[in-house]
Amino acid sequence: MTPSDPVVRVRDLRKTYGTSTALDGVSFDIESGETFALLGPNGAGKSTTIEILEGYRSRSGGEVEVLGVDPQNGGVAWKAELGIVLQSTGESGAVTVREQLSHFASFYPHPRDVDEVLHSVGLEEHAGRLIRTLSGGQRRRVDVALGIVGRPRLLFLDEPTTGFDPEARRSFWELIHSLKREGTTILLTTHYLDEAEQLSDRVGIIARGTLIDIGTVDEVGGADARIPIVRWRDGSRVHEIRTAEPALEVARLVAEAGGVEPRGIEIIRPSLEDVYLRLVGAE
The missing domain is CATH 3.40.50.300 (P-loop containing nucleotide triphosphate hydrolases)
Structure with a gap:
């Protein structure tokens, strides 16, 4: 060896x-x-x-x-x-x-x-x-x-x-x-x-x-698996958007709401656990 x-x-x-x-x-x-x-x-x-x-x-x-x-x-x-x-x-x-x-x-x-x-x-x-x-x-x-x-x-x-x-x-x-x-x-x-x-x-x-x-850790699941999710609430409804530019999406949502931040808004960056569960679930 x-x-x-x-x-x-x-x-x-x-x-x-x-x-x-x-x-x-x-x-x-x-x-x-x-x-x-x-x-x-x-x-x-x-x-x-x-x-x-x-x-x-x-x-x-x-x-x-x-x-x-x-x-x-x-x-x-x-x-x-x-x-x-x-x-x-x-x-x-x-x-x-x-x-x-x-x-x-x-x-x-x-x-x-x-x-x-x-x-x-x-x-x-x-x-x-x-x-x-x-x-x-x-x-x-x-x-x-x-x-x-x-x-x-x-x-x-x-x-x-x-x-x-x-x-x-x-x-x-x-x-x-x-x-x-x-x-x-x-x-x-x-x-x-x-x-x-x-x-x-x-x-x-x-x-x-x-x-x-x-x-x-950053490669498994492919690049698409790592795209962040922007999530917010509108009354009882939960909305999600997957985007490679989450900050811009948040700015757009705030602008559309007249400068008011949507309720419960968060940016979720998929972890290894998220990718793992998706891969194993698909299998």
């Missing part, structure tokens, strides 16, 4: 279970240092794709390379370069946070400093507590800490902020930005579309086992 090669390379990935097709010709690359969000509804094929990339599930067809290696043949040294944060873990929680993190750090050749990791995920004050006594959000932070302690080149984050309060989510976003600055490549799945919008360089949207769109 050369520095210019993609960290993840997927071509025509297929997975079938008997007569059922879970993945049907999925192709994408993830470049070094990129944060890539794989989005889609439940059952769309996200988890199957990620498990194949992690080496935990075999594929029925296609080509896959992760860090230059076919995941089906990845050995211990290859796995040591991956960080994985699952949706849920089966940890018993009968040890302290520090003990668990130190134990995991011992598995890797060049781990992060345990205190540094505790600080980065906001668990310094809970380092001596048994994991089973932590709240759901705090246990989720332990999961993230275990995922990054090995200093991975590629980090898989599967719904990482489930159970986080708004303040904890913002802190986590800062952690991801710091990992990006260090050059970590990240594959993210999340149902929080604002999270994908904040963290991702590019997104891929998958539905019914097919990749239906891929691009930067």
Whole structure:
């Protein structure tokens, strides 16, 4: 693998279970240092794709390379370069946070400093507590800490902020930005579309086992999907106009109303969530 090669390379990935097709010709690359969000509804094929990339599930067809290696043949040294944060873990929680993190750090050749990791995920004050006594959000932070302690080149984050309060989510976003600055490549799945919008360089949207769109946050859905909407009320009726020049449209409406601003007027700029819902709904 050369520095210019993609960290993840997927071509025509297929997975079938008997007569059922879970993945049907999925192709994408993830470049070094990129944060890539794989989005889609439940059952769309996200988890199957990620498990194949992690080496935990075999594929029925296609080509896959992760860090230059076919995941089906990845050995211990290859796995040591991956960080994985699952949706849920089966940890018993009968040890302290520090003990668990130190134990995991011992598995890797060049781990992060345990205190540094505790600080980065906001668990310094809970380092001596048994994991089973932590709240759901705090246990989720332990999961993230275990995922990054090995200093991975590629980090898989599967719904990482489930159970986080708004303040904890913002802190986590800062952690991801710091990992990006260090050059970590990240594959993210999340149902929080604002999270994908904040963290991702590019997104891929998958539905019914097919990749239906891929691009930067501003590209997916095409230019038409990003045209703003001017919305206002006239009595009980709601009016909408899609226009690339919303300020001019508002000025026109005000002029037509004799200088009076129409009731409830607003300019709505479609978010990634709006585009996502439109794409998935159409599919």
